[in-house]
Amino acid sequence: MNKPPRITPVARFLLNIRAIKAWRNGDGISFVWRWYHPVSWVAVPVFLCGAFVFGGIDNFPKLHHLGIGLDRYWKAHKNEREFLS
Numbered sequence: 001m002n003k004p005p006r007i008t009p010v011a012r013f014l015l016n017i018r019a020i021k022a023w024r025n026g027d028g029i030s031f032v033w034r035w036y037h038p039v040s041w042v043a044v045p046v047f048l049c050g051a052f053v054f055g056g057i058d059n060f061p062k063l064h065h066l067g068i069g070l071d072r073y074w075k076a077h078k079n080e081r082e083f084l085s
Contacts (some may be wrong), residue, residue, distance in 0.1 A: 017037075
C-alpha cells in the first residue's frame with residue numbers, strides 16, 4: 001500500500017490553486033511551476049530570494065529543487081511520473 005506523500009501546507013495551497021504541477025518523488029513531491037498562473041509570478045521571486053537569504057550563496061539549492069526545470073532523472077523518465085491532483 002502506497003503512503004500518501006508528505007506535503008507542506010504551502011505546497012498543498014499551491015497545488016490546490018493549480019499554481020504548481022506536482023508528482024510523487026519517494027515519500028515527498030517534486031514540482032514545476034505553471035508559468036501562466038499569476039501566483040507563480042509573485043511566488044517564484046519570493047522563493048528565490050528566500051532561498052538566497054536563508055541558505056546563502058554557498059548553500060543555494062539547485063533550481064529544480066525550487067520548481068524551475070526538471071532534475072536529470074525526471075528528464076530521462078518523464079513517463080514514470082505519478083501526478084498528484
